Amino acid sequence: MKRRVAFSGLATLGVVALLAACAPAPTDEGTAGGGAESDYLPCIVSDFGGFDDKSFNQSSFEGITKASDELGIEFQQAESKSEDQYGPNVSSMVDQGCDFVLTVGFALSNATRDAAQAAPDTNFALIDSALSNDDFSPLTLDNVKPVLYDTAQAAFLAGYLAAGTTKTGVVGTYGGLQFPSVTIFMDGFVDGVAYHNEKKGTDVTVSGWDKATQTGLFAGGFDDINQGKALSTTLIDAGADIILPVAGPLFQGTAQAIQDSGKDVAIIGVDSDLFETTPEFASLYLTSVLKQMTDATEQIILDDAEGDFSSTPYVGTLENEGVDIAPLHDWESKVDPAVMTEIEAIKADIISGALKVESPATPK
Numbered sequence: 001m002k003r004r005v006a007f008s009g010l011a012t013l014g015v016v017a018l019l020a021a022c023a024p025a026p027t028d029e030g031t032a033g034g035g036a037e038s039d040y041l042p043c044i045v046s047d048f049g050g051f052d053d054k055s056f057n058q059s060s061f062e063g064i065t066k067a068s069d070e071l072g073i074e075f076q077q078a079e080s081k082s083e084d085q086y087g088p089n090v091s092s093m094v095d096q097g098c099d100f101v102l103t104v105g106f107a108l109s110n111a112t113r114d115a116a117q118a119a120p121d122t123n124f125a126l127i128d129s130a131l132s133n134d135d136f137s138p139l140t141l142d143n144v145k146p147v148l149y150d151t152a153q154a155a156f157l158a159g160y161l162a163a164g165t166t167k168t169g170v171v172g173t174y175g176g177l178q179f180p181s182v183t184i185f186m187d188g189f190v191d192g193v194a195y196h197n198e199k200k201g202t203d204v205t206v207s208g209w210d211k212a213t214q215t216g217l218f219a220g221g222f223d224d225i226n227q228g229k230a231l232s233t234t235l236i237d238a239g240a241d242i243i244l245p246v247a248g249p250l251f252q253g254t255a256q257a258i259q260d261s262g263k264d265v266a267i268i269g270v271d272s273d274l275f276e277t278t279p280e281f282a283s284l285y286l287t288s289v290l291k292q293m294t295d296a297t298e299q300i301i302l303d304d305a306e307g308d309f310s311s312t313p314y315v316g317t318l319e320n321e322g323v324d325i326a327p328l329h330d331w332e333s334k335v336d337p338a339v340m341t342e343i344e345a346i347k348a349d350i351i352s353g354a355l356k357v358e359s360p361a362t363p364k
Contacts, residue, residue: 040305042068043076043098045089047105049222050079054278055248055271056293060104060127063297070298071305086111094119100304102297103127106179116144123309125300127293128181130313130363142311145300148363149181149291149316151270152188153350154323155244156357157343158268158289159192161325162242163204164339165286167264172207172240174217174231176247180361185246185270185289187211187359195346207238214360219247228253229260236261242286244268255281266331273326286335288326291316315363319351 044064046053051061061077068075076096078089090111093101101122103112106129113131116124123143130146131139162171173189175182186209193204208231209216217234219227228250235243236257241264245251251267251274258265267274267281269288274281296314303309316322325343328335349355 040071040073040100041076041096041098042073042100042102042301042304043078043093043096044102045077045086045093045104045108045111046079047086047107047222048080048082049105049248050081051077053222053249054252054274056127056291057104057248058277059272059291059293060102060297063294064102064301066294067298067301067305070302073305083107087114090115091118094122098122100124100301100309102301105129106181107177112144113139113141116141119143123304125297127297128179140311143309145309145311146313147293147296147300147316148313149293149323150184150318150357150363151181151289151291151316151323152184152191152359152362153318153357154289154325155185155188156192156195156350157325157347158244158287159189159194159206160196160343160346161192161287161335161339162189162244162268163193163196163202164200164342165266165331165335166204166242168239168241169202169204170207170239171204171242171244172232172235172238173244174208174219174228174235174247176219176222176250178214178218182246183209183214184359184361185244186216187361188289188357189244189268191357191359207235207240211359219250222248222250225250225253225256229257232257233261236263236265240265242266242268244270244289246270252278252281255284258284269326275326275329283330285326285329286331287328290324290326292322292324296322313363317351318347 046057049057051057064075086108101124104127109129112126125145125147127147133139173186190206190211193206217231232254245254266286267284268286271291273288275285
């Protein structure tokens with residue numbers, strides 16, 4: 001494995017401004033822990049959501065930050081501004097001597113694959129995707145660890161909660177792009193609503209996603225807050241009083257649409273607990289569907305630094321606490337406690353296998 005000496009100093013946060021399609025040398029991160037030196041260098045590449053997306057890029061960034069602080073080393077980063085920078089950014093990390101490269105998001109899967117094949121002595125972890133060949137057949141590489149999440153399980157709980165909380169009988173969802181890592185949330189959410197209807201005799205409908213046909217509302221990306229607002233307005237106009245935006249930072253457009261509508265509408269967040277990451281909209285959050293990316297990425301980096309890298313995929317589930325739903329926070333007084341008791345029982349059934357939650361995008 002390649003090694004390089006890290007610089008000492010205090011760790012700071014920053015991002016690399018990338019010009020055109022070619023990334024310059026990424027910003028060096030200072031050494032935590034009082035200036036200890038190491039020859040191990042981890043690195044991270046974002047998708048175009050950026051490291052402050054209040055979502056999976058930010059959670060992954062926090063994971064590499066925690067690992068680097070614990071190891072007392074620096075890390076390097078490249079923040080993508082557009083899709084055409086993915087390949088150059090990942091290659092830049094290899095060129096900079098990175099021992100480990102964390103790539104964030106389904107959209108970086110091909111860039112990660114190509115770089116890993118070209119640099120077999122560099123280890124990679126890819127958030128939210130497995131690898132595939134150009135013909136979409138599955139591919140495994142000894143130096144790439146897919147980091148996947150069975151978020152349908154947690155989204156099922158959120159769907160049941162939404163169905164048990166809605167006043168209008170309509171809930172809604174939309175995605176950024178139709179990636180498996182997006183639709184898996186939407187599938188679980190729809191199934192959770194359907195389960196509540198089956199068990200409770202309700203008739204709650206979901207606007208924005210049809211699991212059977214795999215069709216629904218998508219923003220066309222993860223960077224246009226106004227598009228998130230427009231889609232959310234459409235859902236609110238259709239009667240939805242709870243909305244699950246699976247679109248990174250576009251939930252902020254959902255919050256704006258709710259505020260403009262003057263209606264009592266709640267948001268279910270994804271990836272991180274939005275109550276903690278974006279508290280300016282705290283009163284709007286019913287819960288969030290969590291992917292514990294910070295803990296997973298931290299541990300993967302610590303393992304790699306110790307020479308314990310494994311290409312075996314990590315799959316976050318309710319059982320291993322890789323996925324879950326967040327506390328109700330300000331909505332606790334508005335939700336029937338019986339619903340939460342039922343959700344705990346459902347969670348136990350999913351963990352035991354008594355209740356199967358499946359999506360076409362479920363990690364295999």
